[in-house]
Every structure is written in C-alpha cells, then in structure tokens.
Amino acid sequence: MKLNCGKHTLDLSRPVVMGILNATPDSFSDGGSYYAGGALNLDLVLRRAEQMLREGAAIIDVGGESTRPGAAPVSEQEELDRVVPVVEAISANLGAVISVDTSTAAVITASAAAGAGLINDVRALERPGALDAAAGTDLPVCLMHMQGQPGSMQQAPHYDDVVAEVGAYLRERMRTCEEAGINRARLIFDPGFGFGKTDEHNLALLRHMAQLAPADIPLLAGLSRKSMIGRLLQREVDERLPGSLALAMLAAQRGARILRVHDVAATVDVLKMQQLVDNPNQ
Numbered sequence: 001m002k003l004n005c006g007k008h009t010l011d012l013s014r015p016v017v018m019g020i021l022n023a024t025p026d027s028f029s030d031g032g033s034y035y036a037g038g039a040l041n042l043d044l045v046l047r048r049a050e051q052m053l054r055e056g057a058a059i060i061d062v063g064g065e066s067t068r069p070g071a072a073p074v075s076e077q078e079e080l081d082r083v084v085p086v087v088e089a090i091s092a093n094l095g096a097v098i099s100v101d102t103s104t105a106a107v108i109t110a111s112a113a114a115g116a117g118l119i120n121d122v123r124a125l126e127r128p129g130a131l132d133a134a135a136g137t138d139l140p141v142c143l144m145h146m147q148g149q150p151g152s153m154q155q156a157p158h159y160d161d162v163v164a165e166v167g168a169y170l171r172e173r174m175r176t177c178e179e180a181g182i183n184r185a186r187l188i189f190d191p192g193f194g195f196g197k198t199d200e201h202n203l204a205l206l207r208h209m210a211q212l213a214p215a216d217i218p219l220l221a222g223l224s225r226k227s228m229i230g231r232l233l234q235r236e237v238d239e240r241l242p243g244s245l246a247l248a249m250l251a252a253q254r255g256a257r258i259l260r261v262h263d264v265a266a267t268v269d270v271l272k273m274q275q276l277v278d279n280p281n282q
C-alpha cells in the first residue's frame, strides 16, 4: 500500500506516525507555541519539525485552524498566513511528507503549491470549493468523519449504529471524490475520534475500525491526548501519554496505518514492538 505524496512516496505496508505541529496561536494541546511575541517563529517551527522527523515521524501535520470546541473561527487569510509559510519552510529545509490540516479551498491550493504532500480535512472536503481544489492538486486526501460542527458537536452525539453510519458516510464521500476526479488510490479514511462522538461511540469505532474502510483504503487514527482519554482515565492533557500509547497500539492492531500523535518517539517504539509481535515475518 503506497501513497504518492507530491515529491515523496509513502509506504504504508506498516503503520506510520504523523507528528502534530500546531501552527495556531492557542496550541494548548502540544504545549509548544510558535508565536513568541505575536509573530510566527519559523525557526521554532523548523526545530520542532526536525525533532519529530529525527524521532521517526513519516508525516508532519500542519494545522492553522483549531477545531477545539469554542475556538474562534479563523479567516481564510489568517489561515493562509499561518499555514503556507510553515509548509514552505519545512518543504524547503526538510525532506518530509507534509500534511496540511485544512478544510479551506484556498489553503489546499496554496499549500500544495508550497510543497504539501497530503491534504488532511476534518470536514471531508465538504466546504465550498474544497473538492475541486483537492482534485486539482493530485495529492492524497484524508477524509474524516465529523458529526455536526466543532462548536456544538459534543453536546449530544447520537447514532443508531455509529460504526455503520460512519462507514456509510466515508464511502459516500469516496463516491463524491471519485466523481470529482479524485482516484480512490489517493484516499484515506478516518473515523474522526472525538468529533461528535461519546466515549462509547469512540470505543465502538476503535473496536470495529477495520469495518470502516475497504481493504485498499488506508485508515488514519487520531487519538493522541484526546479528551476521551481524559474522561476514561481521569487524566489532564499532559498526563495522557500512557493512554495515548495504548490506543495507538490498539488502533494499529485493528488496521490503522497512520497514527496522528503528539509524542512521536514513544509511539514509534510502541509500533515497532507491535509489528515485531503481530507481524513477525515482515
């Protein structure tokens, strides 16, 4: 299973790690803020990206719009100003697959031109123009399921059958992508843990994740440090490493090929052990 990510090829025959680089001023989740003094500090960004690559990340995920419940909406220009310089700097200085976490058509187009190798859209290309913008880039696209909108999605999530409904949504988005000229070989499916789901929904999706995607479509799982770990283990965001590592391994055992995480080195070690035990001959 290989993905053509611009000038890089991503080999997904084994699970890989996507390191999170938060280019938003409120990077509460990964601690590192790159906005010392109000302006984006590209030197800090590059150092963090370099560290994650050294630790074994195969992909660096760059996002400029926080999806935290209650986060202020970001203008298109603001998102461009946050994301494009970071993509350019990493692309020019470090050889890595850069995924751009955006739902905005202009950011998709500009990021691809700046060297991004993967489009990571938590809204599965539903925003106006996003589908055509993605089609025009030739890049792989991660389609993630979200029920509702970030501001209200966690108020009362409800499904009759969460696994069936999430799977059906992703397959419907795949059909739409194919009709827009995005070949299914460019697609990644993602259940969207924590995006309009209760803990029971999240656990059911993890248990049955393999059912969500056809065999030829890789799965991405984003579980790292998320609130479900906080609630289930009663842990603050900076005490969620054990829970995050456990879920990363469980997700890899259930078919996830890309793990989106804050703690790259630890997750790389966990996945190496999982591969040695579960796939001895590879």
Ligand SMILES: Cn1c(SCC(=O)Nc2ccccc2)nc2c(=O)[nH]c(N)nc21
Residues within 6 Å of the ligand: 029, 063, 067, 101, 120, 121, 122, 142, 144, 190, 192, 193, 220, 221, 222, 223, 224, 225, 226, 227, 237, 260
């Ligand atoms: C951009 N993005 C996000 S941001 C949410 C987050 O990390 N929250 C969070 C992080 C740390 C603590 C609490 C919450 N989650 C996903 C995901 O699950 N899949 C894909 N594809 N992209 C994603």
